Amino acid sequence: MALQLDARQRAMLEEMHVRVWWPQEAPAPQAAAEPAPAPTVVPPAAPVAAPAVAEPPPARPAVRAPAPSPAPAAWADAVATTAQDVRAAAIAGMDWPALQQAVAGCQACKLCGTRRNTVFGVGPTLADAAAPPRVDWLIVGEAPGEQEDLRGEPFVGQAGKLLDNMLRAVHVSRHGEAAEPQRAAFIVNVLKCRPPGNRNPELDEVAQCEPFLKRQIALLQPKIILAVGRFAVQSLLAASVPDVQTTPLGRLRGKVYRYEGVPVVVSYHPAYLLRSLPEKAKAWADLCLAKETLKAS
Numbered sequence: 001m002a003l004q005l006d007a008r009q010r011a012m013l014e015e016m017h018v019r020v021w022w023p024q025e026a027p028a029p030q031a032a033a034e035p036a037p038a039p040t041v042v043p044p045a046a047p048v049a050a051p052a053v054a055e056p057p058p059a060r061p062a063v064r065a066p067a068p069s070p071a072p073a074a075w076a077d078a079v080a081t082t083a084q085d086v087r088a089a090a091i092a093g094m095d096w097p098a099l100q101q102a103v104a105g106c107q108a109c110k111l112c113g114t115r116r117n118t119v120f121g122v123g124p125t126l127a128d129a130a131a132p133p134r135v136d137w138l139i140v141g142e143a144p145g146e147q148e149d150l151r152g153e154p155f156v157g158q159a160g161k162l163l164d165n166m167l168r169a170v171h172v173s174r175h176g177e178a179a180e181p182q183r184a185a186f187i188v189n190v191l192k193c194r195p196p197g198n199r200n201p202e203l204d205e206v207a208q209c210e211p212f213l214k215r216q217i218a219l220l221q222p223k224i225i226l227a228v229g230r231f232a233v234q235s236l237l238a239a240s241v242p243d244v245q246t247t248p249l250g251r252l253r254g255k256v257y258r259y260e261g262v263p264v265v266v267s268y269h270p271a272y273l274l275r276s277l278p279e280k281a282k283a284w285a286d287l288c289l290a291k292e293t294l295k296a297s
């Protein structure tokens with residue numbers, strides 16, 4: 001049995017120049033057919049149940065029943081996991097321009113059908129667009145909203161204005177000087193496409209987008225990450241904080257975590273701060289913790 005990918009998954013891998021074998025059109029049956037090509041995915045051997053009582057030897061040679069195939073759902077899961085691993089490995093090897101292109105053309109989840117623009121991220125513009133900008137700060141939000149989807153830039157609505165003001169208060173900006181990385185921030189989201197109606201990101205959408213965020217961080221090499229809001233925090237700390245999915249964000253604040261070696265500070269989402277003004281003082285404390293962590297690095 002070969003790796004079976006649907007048309008969208010094949011197109012996605014081809015776009016990324018990932019070569020995977022998949023079955024050709026079945027040839028017309030011939031008298032002496034060639035053996036089938038070697039499989040790329042081998043199903044686990046089906047367990048053989050021992051008979052409860054010893055049977056007498058068969059009078060005639062037994063005709064072997066074909067081994068039961070694994071349940072279709074198990075196959076679908078295995079194939080999906082394999083395709084996702086292949087894709088993640090391809091993304092992990094991309095340079096900055098290839099990564100930007102891959103995000104722009106991504107069709108890995110259903111959000112590609114409703115987005116107007118992908119939202120890669122924003123930071124200081126460099127003369128050399130082929131290289132990632134030099135920034136000490138990385139801000140990670142949740143997902144583009146309506147304005148972001150229209151403009152292709154993260155945090156351009158009301159929440160974005162608040163974020164910019166907060167960053168300005170610690171002398172940091174998305175348009176920071178390229179020569180002064182300590183004053184420059186790159187801003188990204190966990191999801192690069194807008195969920196319709198600004199609904200919460202779904203698990204499969206986060207899983208498909210995660211390799212993009214991981215590669216952005218590997219290429220940008222920020223010195224501090226400020227994770228704003230539940231989805232950013234859960235994505236970045238999933239591997240290091242076992243109960244992160246069930247711990248309220250407020251209880252995760254005030255500590256420095258690590259993502260791939262980079263310090264991470266947890267804070268509230270600016271959209272939440274717009275609705276809950278008393279929490280602004282806590283967000284300010286988070287920003288100060290991030291700044292101190294950066295200074296000490």
Ligand code: URA
Nearest residue numbers: 141142143144154155
């Ligand atoms: N909220 C986010 O998390 N990201 C944006 O880009 C805009 C709003």
